[in-house]
Amino acid sequence: MLRMGGARAPKGGITIGGKHFVGGQFIPEEVLNAASEEERAALRDAGEGGQPTGDRRQPGIGFASPNKSDDEMTVQEAFAALNSERHKRMKRAFQQVDDALGLGYRQIDIVGDWGGAENSVLIEYDQYQDYDELRYAMAWKGLLAEQKAVIVFEEDPDGEQAVFDFEIRGTLSEVRDALSRSGLTERSIVRLSTGVFRIVIYDDGLPLEDSEGVDDTRESRLRRFGEEHNVTISKTTGRGEELGVSWDKSRDEGAAVFRRTIQEYEERWPNRRRYRNRPPQKMASEGRGYDGPTRRIPLVMGIGRRKRGGHAWLLRRSLPWHSSLQRQA
Numbered sequence: 001m002l003r004m005g006g007a008r009a010p011k012g013g014i015t016i017g018g019k020h021f022v023g024g025q026f027i028p029e030e031v032l033n034a035a036s037e038e039e040r041a042a043l044r045d046a047g048e049g050g051q052p053t054g055d056r057r058q059p060g061i062g063f064a065s066p067n068k069s070d071d072e073m074t075v076q077e078a079f080a081a082l083n084s085e086r087h088k089r090m091k092r093a094f095q096q097v098d099d100a101l102g103l104g105y106r107q108i109d110i111v112g113d114w115g116g117a118e119n120s121v122l123i124e125y126d127q128y129q130d131y132d133e134l135r136y137a138m139a140w141k142g143l144l145a146e147q148k149a150v151i152v153f154e155e156d157p158d159g160e161q162a163v164f165d166f167e168i169r170g171t172l173s174e175v176r177d178a179l180s181r182s183g184l185t186e187r188s189i190v191r192l193s194t195g196v197f198r199i200v201i202y203d204d205g206l207p208l209e210d211s212e213g214v215d216d217t218r219e220s221r222l223r224r225f226g227e228e229h230n231v232t233i234s235k236t237t238g239r240g241e242e243l244g245v246s247w248d249k250s251r252d253e254g255a256a257v258f259r260r261t262i263q264e265y266e267e268r269w270p271n272r273r274r275y276r277n278r279p280p281q282k283m284a285s286e287g288r289g290y291d292g293p294t295r296r297i298p299l300v301m302g303i304g305r306r307k308r309g310g311h312a313w314l315l316r317r318s319l320p321w322h323s324s325l326q327r328q329a
Contacts, residue, residue, distance in 0.1 A: 014043055060134050060154040061163075062123040063188075064141040065112065066090035068251070072116030075172065079191070081119035082109045090145050091121055097140045100275040103128050110200075113176065114186040122188075132265060133272070135243060139261040140275050142244055148254040149244025153202065159239035160205040164222050166233040167198050175199070182225040183210065184218070202240065 014021055016039045021027050035043070066087045067073070073081065081087055091107055098105045104127025110120050123141075128134055134152050142150040153163060168175055172189075175197050179187055190198040203218045211217070219235070226233045243261065244254045266274055 015039075016043070060125045060128070060131075060152070062125065062134060062138045062141070062150065062152055063110075063120060064090075064094065064123075064138065064145055064147060064150045065118050065120040066145050067118040067120070068146045073118055075111060075113055075117045075176070075189075078111040078113075078117035078119045082111070084119070087119050087121075093144045094121060094123065094141050097137055097144070097275045098123070098125075101128075101133065101137055101273050103133075103137060108190060110188045110190050112188045120188065122190075129272070131239075132269070135241075135261060136265040137275075138243060139258040139265075140277075143255055143258040143262070144277070146251050146255070147244065148247060148249060148251055149242045151202065151240055151242050153238055153240035155236050155238040157237055159237050161238055161240040162203040162205070162219070163200060163236045163238065163240075164203065164218070164233050165198065165200040165236075166226070166231050167192065167196065168229065168231055169196055171195065172197070178229060179225070182228070183208075183221045184225060204240070204242075 014027075016027065016031055016035045019031070032040075032043075066084075066089075067078075067081065087109075094107065103125055106124045108122040108124065110122045112118050112120050125134065128137075131152070131154050134154065138150045138152045141147075153161065168178075170178070172191070175189070179185070179199070184201060187199050187201050192198055201218065201222065208216065208218065222233050225231075244257050
């Protein structure tokens, strides 16, 4: 059964449920789930041989947390946990997944901050076949790290989600207080240097729980924040998803979702490269995977688990298709 969170139409296009999708066009998950057995078989056959589902490639990001404790950390504890042995071990495991698949990627240490906090890893991808492959890679990371969920995000002008990011100066306490006063309580933070931070906020497209009206959105709050603090905020429209289960479910239930995602991908793409679980080895000092300071390059995102919808990550993107929420002079 195709339950891929959506897919790209193969080269030459395909018709599902009476609607024709041209090559590279996104096919929504609900359309795939309603497809007949013949239509699903045609889509599988068109994608065999390890070729991408479409001919358009977008940058993306993945985010997964090594933290498996259900006890909430303080932000200070989460920053300290970035240097823990488990964090380093899981980063090596994440690297092995992406190396096995031949992906182009970088890892960045970040802290998720939404009232509680946790140490996390942002993976920036600049080479991969399609969204299916990103989901597969992130499902493996969620399974290995014993997470309840991860998040995958890919730039798509027709998507319903968005990522906002910016740099800001101040102490950690000052930055967090300023964000909270503006109603931006779910965010992730990278410490770039003393007194300089990078913030990323993911918008899942759903109404805010504390919204004061239809015009009170994450984007409107960010626009006001940028004007008040004289910062330029970049917006990337795309599609993203929380792959896994909700915060009140068990880690075993999350693992079942990850295993099903892995199985469905391998059945759908029998000739593509796969990952096979093995103990993480020492991280290579060079090669396709790189563990170093952040740069402004294309990304894809996946994330650890928090209690409410909408999460924030930290990344910095400077690409032509970004729109900017700039302070008006």
